[in-house]
Amino acid sequence: MQNLTRAHDELFRRGPDERFKTFDDLWRCCRDVKEGSTDRWHPPAGIGVEPHGGRLRLTLADEGIFQLNDWSFSQLCSLAGASKETVNKLTPDTASLVFTEMMPRGSKPLQVFTRSNGSGDMVRSIHGASYTRLFDVDLLSMVREFATDFQPPQEAAPFEGDAEAPAESASDTPSDRSSGGGGTGLYRGEQDMFCFLIDPVGWAEINGEAFAPGFFLWNSEVGKRSVGVQTFWFQAVCQNHIVWDAVEVGEFSRKHTANVHEAFDEIRRIIERLAARRDKRRDGFVRVIKKAMETRVGKSADEIVKMLSQKGITRSLAKQALELAKRDGVFTIFSLVDALTRISGQCKYAGDRADVDAKASSLLALAV
Numbered sequence: 001m002q003n004l005t006r007a008h009d010e011l012f013r014r015g016p017d018e019r020f021k022t023f024d025d026l027w028r029c030c031r032d033v034k035e036g037s038t039d040r041w042h043p044p045a046g047i048g049v050e051p052h053g054g055r056l057r058l059t060l061a062d063e064g065i066f067q068l069n070d071w072s073f074s075q076l077c078s079l080a081g082a083s084k085e086t087v088n089k090l091t092p093d094t095a096s097l098v099f100t101e102m103m104p105r106g107s108k109p110l111q112v113f114t115r116s117n118g119s120g121d122m123v124r125s126i127h128g129a130s131y132t133r134l135f136d137v138d139l140l141s142m143v144r145e146f147a148t149d150f151q152p153p154q155e156a157a158p159f160e161g162d163a164e165a166p167a168e169s170a171s172d173t174p175s176d177r178s179s180g181g182g183g184t185g186l187y188r189g190e191q192d193m194f195c196f197l198i199d200p201v202g203w204a205e206i207n208g209e210a211f212a213p214g215f216f217l218w219n220s221e222v223g224k225r226s227v228g229v230q231t232f233w234f235q236a237v238c239q240n241h242i243v244w245d246a247v248e249v250g251e252f253s254r255k256h257t258a259n260v261h262e263a264f265d266e267i268r269r270i271i272e273r274l275a276a277r278r279d280k281r282r283d284g285f286v287r288v289i290k291k292a293m294e295t296r297v298g299k300s301a302d303e304i305v306k307m308l309s310q311k312g313i314t315r316s317l318a319k320q321a322l323e324l325a326k327r328d329g330v331f332t333i334f335s336l337v338d339a340l341t342r343i344s345g346q347c348k349y350a351g352d353r354a355d356v357d358a359k360a361s362s363l364l365a366l367a368v
Contacts, residue, residue, distance in 0.1 A: 001235075001245040001246060001247055002232075002245075002246045002247075002249055003242055003243065003244050003245070003246070004216075004230075004232060004234075004242070004243035004246050004249070005242055005243075006216050006230065007153075007185055007194075007196040007216060007241040007242075007243065008240050008241045008242045010183070010185075010187055010194045010196070010241075011156055011183035011185075011240065011241045012183075014183060014187045014189070017189075018187050018188060018189040019182075019183055019184050019186065019187055020184060020186040020187070020188065021184060021186075022152075022186070023140070023143075023144075023151065023152065023186060023195075023197070025186070026140065026186045026188060026193075026195065027137060027140045027141070027144065029188060030135070030136040030137035030140055030188060030193065031137045033115065033136070033137075033221075034135045034136070034137050036115050036116050036117070037113060037114065037115040037124065037221075038113070038114050038115070039111055039112075039113055039133070040060055040063060040111075040112045040113075040114060041109040041110070041111060041112075042060050042061055042063075042109055042110060042112060043106075043107050043108070043109050043110070044103050044104045044105060044106060044110060045105070045107075046060060046061035047059070047060060047061075047103065047110065047112065048060075048099075048100070049076070049095075049096045049099035049100070049103075050065075050096055051091075051092030051093050051095070051096050052065075052092070054092060055067075055068075055092060056068060056073070056092055056095055056096060056099075058072075058076070058112070058123050060112060064121065065121075066112075066114055066121045066122065066123045067121065067122045067123065068122075068123050069122055069123070069124070069190055070190075071124070071125060071190060071191050071222055071224065072122075072123040072124060072125055072126055072222075075125060075126045075127070075223070076099070076126055079103065079104060079110070079126060080098070080099050080102040080103050080104075081102055082098055082099070082102055108128070108129055109129060110126055110127065110128060110129075111125075111126065111127040111128070111129070111131060112125075112126050113125045113126070113127070113133070113221075113222065124190070124221070124222050125221075125222035125223055127223055130257060130258065131223060131256055131257075132256050132257055132258055132259075132260045132261070133221055133256065133260075134219060134221070134227050134256060134260050134261065134263075134264060135221055136188065136193040136219050136221060138264065139193075139217060139219055139227070139264070139267070140195070142264070142267070142268050142271070143195070143197070143217065143271065146268060146271050146272050146275060147197060147215075147271050147274075147275060148275070149199050149201070149202065149275075150197040150198060150199050150213075150214070150215075150275075151197060151198065151199075151200065152184050152185040152186055152196060152197060152198075153185050153196060153198055153214075153237045153241060154237070154239060155182045155183070155184050156182035156183040156184075156239050156240060156241060157182045157239060183241060185197070185241060190222075191220060191222055191224040191225075192218065192219065192220040192222075192224045192225050193218065193219050193220070193221075194216070194217070194218045195216070195217040195218070196214070196215075196216050196241065197214060197215060197217070198212060198213070198214035198234070198237065199212055199213050199214065199278060200212065202278045202282055203282065204233070204278065204281030204282050205281065205364060206233060206247060206248075206281070209235070209358075209361045209362055209364060209365065210235065210361035210364055211233035211234060211235055211247060211361075212233065212234060212235075213231070213232070213233050213234075213274055213275075213277070213278045214231070214232055214233075214234055214237075214243065215229055215230060215231040215232065215271065215274060216229065216230045217229050217267070220256075223256060226253040226254055226255050226256070227253065227254055227256065227260060227263055227264070227267070228251065228252055228253025228254070228267075229251070229252055229253075229267045229270055229271065230249065230250065230251040230252075231248075231249070231250050231251075231270060231271070231274045232246040232247070232248060232249045232250070233246065233247050233248050234246045234247075235357055235358055235361055236353065236357045236358070238353065244357075244358075245358055250270070252266060252267060252270055254266075289334065289364075291333075292332065292333040292334040292337065292363075292364055292366075293332055293333075293334040294332065295332055295333045295334075295366065296331065296332055297331055297332065297333055297336065297366070298331060301322055304318070304322060304331055304336075305318045305319065305322070308321070308336070308363075311359060311362055311363060312359055312362075313340070313359050317340070317343065317356070320339075320343055321336055321339040321340050321343060322336075322339075323339075324338075324339035324342060324343070325338070325339040333363055333364065333366050336360075336363055337360045337361070337363050337364060340356055340357075340359065340360035340363075341356075341357065341360050343356060344356035344357045344360065
């Protein structure tokens with residue numbers, strides 16, 4: 001089994017302006033961004049840089065003047081072969097001369113990807129001809145169709161640093177969308193998108209233990225990262241979005257080259273297979289739960305405590321479970337599993353909760 005930390009890492013690197021309350025909020029934002037974005041093709045000779053108000057702006061032949069965000073400015077420096085750190089130390093007038101002298105001179109056109117926002121037209125990215133874009137909303141629309149019943153995990157608690165989130169003018173994320181206090185597993189910023197979804201009622205039995213399906217999906221419309229998906233079956237997700245005790249972990253990713261749309265089709269097939277396997281396994285899990293509810297264990301409290309001890313459950317924890325599960329002096333596998341799960345919810349630390357959850361699910365093997 002593995003503990004997956006990708007969503008945990010995303011949680012602690014995203015500010016409030018990059019978090020979304022619901023999947024539909026994220027989808028609508030990505031749709032609006034796509035509709036407001038334009039690819040503009042220009043040879044290097046048609047691209048200029050000029051100073052304005054203490055900053056630099058990009059000029060595109062007869063198409064006008066555009067602002068630069070941090071990512072597109074970094075790409076511009078890379079195209080010119082100039083160090084971003086060095087350019088940032090220069091005055092805007094001097095920096096514009098650096099780009100005039102160092103920009104490539106070839107005739108092959110560049111993709112300048114722009115978006116209109118409330119403060120003007122912004123350059124989102126600059127790429128060569130080989131880059132092929134895949135829009136976030138297209139991926140999310142596919143998820144809507146093929147990953148029904150999947151939803152974000154529980155929302156994380158707010159943490160220090162939220163008050164110091166980047167100003168909205170530095171992002172191409174609309175300012176009128178919903179944002180949460182803690183991380184939601186649904187994120188989008190000016191550089192990339194990340195989506196963490198699980199099926200909280202899709203529990204299935206694998207080798208006598210209970211697991212539910214989930215996946216991570218990521219993409220960048222501006223070349224910051226690849227497009228990809230990671231699927232898994234897990235036993236617990238803590239409030240810090242660490243996925244505990246994951247099995248059947250699979251990952252697929254591709255760079256944004258000419259065949260990236262083939263990657264889109266493969267990601268769709270991967271998510272379809274995960275959902276189909278969930279449906280098949282869930283039917284089997286229902287049978288296991290039914291049997292667990294009917295199967296009695298032990299003739300006395302001491303016998304049950306001994307049986308639980310053999311499953312790695314401490315005597316003190318076993319006695320707590322017995323108190324919760326007690327009903328007319330009869331105990332079933334399911335009543336013990338349910339009792340342990342309730343005890344887990346009272347644990348202060350995520351590691352302790354995951355440990356109790358794993359031990360509780362292992363009892364289901366007795367009903368297989």
